[in-house]
Amino acid sequence: MALEEANLRPAPRARPAVWYRSWRFYAGCAVVLLVYGYGWRITQIHLAELWRGARLIEPFVVALSSPDILTREPRTEGASAPFYYGGQAPPAPPTPSGPRLVLSPRTGPIGTRIRAEGRGFAPGRPGVLWWENQIGQRQQVASFVTDSQGRFAVGFTAPPAQGTRNLVVAEVTTGAGPLRPSPTLVVVVDRMIETIFLALMGTTMGVLFAVPLSFLGARNLTSHVPGGGVVYALTRACFNLTRSIEALVLAIIFTVWVGLGPFAGVLALGVHSIAALGKLYSEAIESIDRGPIEAITATGASPLQVVRYAVVPQIVPQFIAFTIYRWDINVRFSTVIGFVGGGGIGFVLQQYINLLQWRQAATALWMIAIVVALLDYASAVVRERIV
Amino acid sequence: MSEPVLRIERLTKVYPDGTRALSDVSFEVARGEFVVIIGLSGSGKSTLLRCINRLVEPTSGRIVFEGRDVTAASRQELREIRRRIGMIFQQFNLVRRASVLTNVLSGRLGYLPPSWALANYFPGPLVQQALANLERVGIPEKAAARADTLSGGQQQRVGIARALMQEPRLILADEPVASLDPAMSHSVLRYIEELNRKDGITVLCSLHFLSLARRYGTRILALRAGELVFDGLPREIDEARFRGIYGEEAVAVEIG
Ligand SMILES: Nc1ncnc2c1ncn2[C@@H]1O[C@H](COP(=O)(O)OP(=O)(O)OP(=O)(O)O)[C@@H](O)[C@H]1O
Ligand SMILES: [Mg+2]
Numbered sequence: 001m002a003l004e005e006a007n008l009r010p011a012p013r014a015r016p017a018v019w020y021r022s023w024r025f026y027a028g029c030a031v032v033l034l035v036y037g038y039g040w041r042i043t044q045i046h047l048a049e050l051w052r053g054a055r056l057i058e059p060f061v062v063a064l065s066s067p068d069i070l071t072r073e074p075r076t077e078g079a080s081a082p083f084y085y086g087g088q089a090p091p092a093p094p095t096p097s098g099p100r101l102v103l104s105p106r107t108g109p110i111g112t113r114i115r116a117e118g119r120g121f122a123p124g125r126p127g128v129l130w131w132e133n134q135i136g137q138r139q140q141v142a143s144f145v146t147d148s149q150g151r152f153a154v155g156f157t158a159p160p161a162q163g164t165r166n167l168v169v170a171e172v173t174t175g176a177g178p179l180r181p182s183p184t185l186v187v188v189v190d191r192m193i194e195t196i197f198l199a200l201m202g203t204t205m206g207v208l209f210a211v212p213l214s215f216l217g218a219r220n221l222t223s224h225v226p227g228g229g230v231v232y233a234l235t236r237a238c239f240n241l242t243r244s245i246e247a248l249v250l251a252i253i254f255t256v257w258v259g260l261g262p263f264a265g266v267l268a269l270g271v272h273s274i275a276a277l278g279k280l281y282s283e284a285i286e287s288i289d290r291g292p293i294e295a296i297t298a299t300g301a302s303p304l305q306v307v308r309y310a311v312v313p314q315i316v317p318q319f320i321a322f323t324i325y326r327w328d329i330n331v332r333f334s335t336v337i338g339f340v341g342g343g344g345i346g347f348v349l350q351q352y353i354n355l356l357q358w359r360q361a362a363t364a365l366w367m368i369a370i371v372v373a374l375l376d377y378a379s380a381v382v383r384e385r386i387v
Numbered sequence: 388m389s390e391p392v393l394r395i396e397r398l399t400k401v402y403p404d405g406t407r408a409l410s411d412v413s414f415e416v417a418r419g420e421f422v423v424i425i426g427l428s429g430s431g432k433s434t435l436l437r438c439i440n441r442l443v444e445p446t447s448g449r450i451v452f453e454g455r456d457v458t459a460a461s462r463q464e465l466r467e468i469r470r471r472i473g474m475i476f477q478q479f480n481l482v483r484r485a486s487v488l489t490n491v492l493s494g495r496l497g498y499l500p501p502s503w504a505l506a507n508y509f510p511g512p513l514v515q516q517a518l519a520n521l522e523r524v525g526i527p528e529k530a531a532a533r534a535d536t537l538s539g540g541q542q543q544r545v546g547i548a549r550a551l552m553q554e555p556r557l558i559l560a561d562e563p564v565a566s567l568d569p570a571m572s573h574s575v576l577r578y579i580e581e582l583n584r585k586d587g588i589t590v591l592c593s594l595h596f597l598s599l600a601r602r603y604g605t606r607i608l609a610l611r612a613g614e615l616v617f618d619g620l621p622r623e624i625d626e627a628r629f630r631g632i633y634g635e636e637a638v639a640v641e642i643g
Binding site: 289291292294295296297298299300301302304305308309310313314317 | 440442465466467468469470471472473474476478479480481482483484485489493494495496497498499501502504505507546549552553
C-alpha cells in the first residue's frame with residue numbers, strides 16, 4: 001500500500017526555466033550561427049554559380065537523354081588501282097567484276113595530274129577518293145558523285161608521300177547499314193566487365209585474408225591462449241588503421257607501386273576489404289553462442305566436428321551477408337577507382353568528361369547506374385534469403 | 388550391489404579466480420537411480436555436473452564412470468566416455484540455425500569418423516534412429532523445422548532426443564526445466580523419467596524446486612556452498628533439513 005501511495009504523489013521538482021528566458025538559449029543560437037556562417041564562407045558556397053553555370057552543363061543534361069548506344073554504319077562499295085612513283089609502271093590489275101577504277105597515267109613523280117575514272121558503281125551516290133601509301137596511311141584526294149550510269153571521273157594531283165607503291169581507292173556510300181552497337185558502347189561494356197571483375201577479385205582477396213585474420217581479432221577465441229590478448233589488440237589495431245584510409249588513397253599508392261591499371265585497383269579494394277570484413281567477421285565470431293559448442297563437445301565430438309556443427313552454422317550466414325554487402329560497396333567503388341588510374345569504367349568516364357564528349361559520358365553513366373542498381377537488387381535478394 | 392555407474396571421490400573445484408565451487412564432494416550413483424541435486428543458486432550444482440564429463444576441469448579428486456577413470460582419461464578416452472554420457476542444458480543449447488534433425492543427429496557425432504563432418508554425412512540408419520527418437524519425444528513433425536522456430540518445451544525435447552542418440556548410460560541434466568512453465572516442466576521431466584524407468588538410463592539432474600525434486604527423484608543430494616550437506620531419500624527432507632539446505636529465511640514454494 002505504502003508503495004502505491006508514493007507512486008501517486010509526484011516528487012517535487014524545481015520549476016524549469018522557460019526556454020526564452022534562459023541566456024543559454026541565446027548563447028547557443030549565437031554559437032550555431034557563428035559555426036555555420038564560417039562554414040558557409042570557408043566552403044565557398046555561391047548559390048548564384050548554380051544558375052550561371054547551368055548552361056555549361058546543359059549539353060550534358062541533354063546528352064543524358066541521347067546516350068551514344070547504337071549507330072548505323074554506312075554501307076560502301078569500293079574499287080582500287082595502283083600508282084607507282086618513279087617511272088616503273090605497276091602490273092596491270094586483273095579486271096574485276098563490279099566496280100572498277102582506272103588511272104591515267106599509272107606512274108609518274110609527285111605532283112603528277114592524275115585522272116581517275118570509275119564505272120560499275122551504284123548510280124547517283126556520293127563517294128570519296130583515297131590515296132593510300134605503302135604503309136597503309138590514307139588521305140582524301142577528291143570527292144565525287146556518280147552519274148546515272150554509276151560512272152564518275154575526277155582529276156587530282158599526286159600528293160607527297162614516302163615509298164613508291166601507292167594505291168588509289170574509290171569508296172561510294174550505297175546506303176545506311178543495319179543498327180549496331182556504337183564503338184562507345186563496346187568500350188563501355190568492356191570496361192564495365194572489367195569493373196565488375198575488379199570488384200570481384202578485390203572482394204575475393206578481402207575474404208581470403210579476412211577469414212583467417214578475423215579469428216585472431218575475436219576476443220572470445222584469443223582470450224584463452226597465452227599471448228592472445230596481444231594478438232587480438234594488434235589485429236584489431238591493424239583493421240582499424242587500414243579501414244581509416246580511403247580506398248581511393250590506397251589506389252593512388254598502389255598505382256605508384258604496380259603501375260596504372262586494374263591490378264592496382266584490385267589491390268586497393270582488396271586491402272580495404274580485408275580490414276573492413278575482418279572487423280565485421282571478428283564481431284560475428286565474438287557474438288557466437290557458447291552453448292551449442294559445449295553441447296556438441298559433451299557428446300564426445302572431436303574439435304573438427306565441434307567447429308563444423310557448432311561454430312560454422314553460427315557464423316556462416318553472417319559471413320555471407322557481410323561479404324555480399326562488401327561486394328556491393330566494392331562494385332560502387334570500382335566505378336570511380338579509374339579516376340586515379342586504378343582501372344575500370346571510371347577511367348573512360350573521366351576521359352569522356354575531360355574531352356566534353358557528353359553523349360559518350362552519358363553512355364558510361366547510364367551503364368554504371370543500371371549495373372550497380374541491378375547488382376544492388378540481386379545482392380539484397382540473396383542476403384534476404386540467407387539471413 | 389554391483390559396480391556403481393558413477394563414483395565421485397573427494398571432488399574439489401577451485402576456479403582460477405579463487406572461487407571454491409566444490410569442496411571434497413564424494414558419492415556413488417547406482418545403476419537406474421534418478422538422483423536430483425538441489426541447492427541454492429551458486430551452491431555448485433552446475434560445476435558438479437560439468438566436472439563429471441569434464442566440461443569443467445576438476446581441481447582435485449577422482450571421477451569414475453563405469454569403472455573408467457574420467458579424471459585421468461586421455462583425449463581419445465574422454466571422447467569415448469563422453470559419448471556414453473548425455474547432457475541436457477537449461478538453455479537447451481541447440482544450434483539455432485540448424486534443422487531439428489541435424490541437431491538430433493549431432494548427438495551421435497562421438498561415434499562417427501570426424502572426416503564425415505566435412506561432407507555433413509550421416510548414414511541412413513542413423514537418420515531413421517533420429518526420426519524415431521523425435522517420435523519418442525512427441526515431435527516427429529518438426530524434423531525439418533529450424534531449431535529456433537520451436538517453443539522452449541519443444542526445444543528441450545529436441546535436447547533429450549539429441550542425448551538419446553548417444554545411447555547413454557548416464558544423463559546429466561542441468562536445470563532442464565528452469566526456463567519452462569510449470570506444465571511444460573512436468574512434461575519434460577516425465578520424458579526424462581521414462582528414459583530412467585524404461586531404458587534404465589541413470590539420471591543425475593539438478594532442479595530448483597524441491598517439489599519437483601520430491602516428485603521425480605529416487606534420491607536427493609543437496610549442495611550448500613560447494614559441500615554435500617544431504618544425501619538421502621526425498622521423504623527424509625523435513626523442515627529442519629530444508630532450512631539447513633536453503634537457509635533460515637527460505638519458504639518452500641510449491642509448483643503445480
Ligand atoms: N567460470 C567460472 N569462473 C569463476 N567462478 C565461477 C565460474 N562458474 C561458476 N563460478 C562460481 O562457482 C560457484 C558455483 O557456481 P555454479 O554455477 O556451479 O552454481 P549453481 O549451483 O549451478 O548455481 P545456479 O543455480 O545459479 O545455476 C558460484 O559462486 C559461481 O560464481
Ligand atoms: Mg547452474
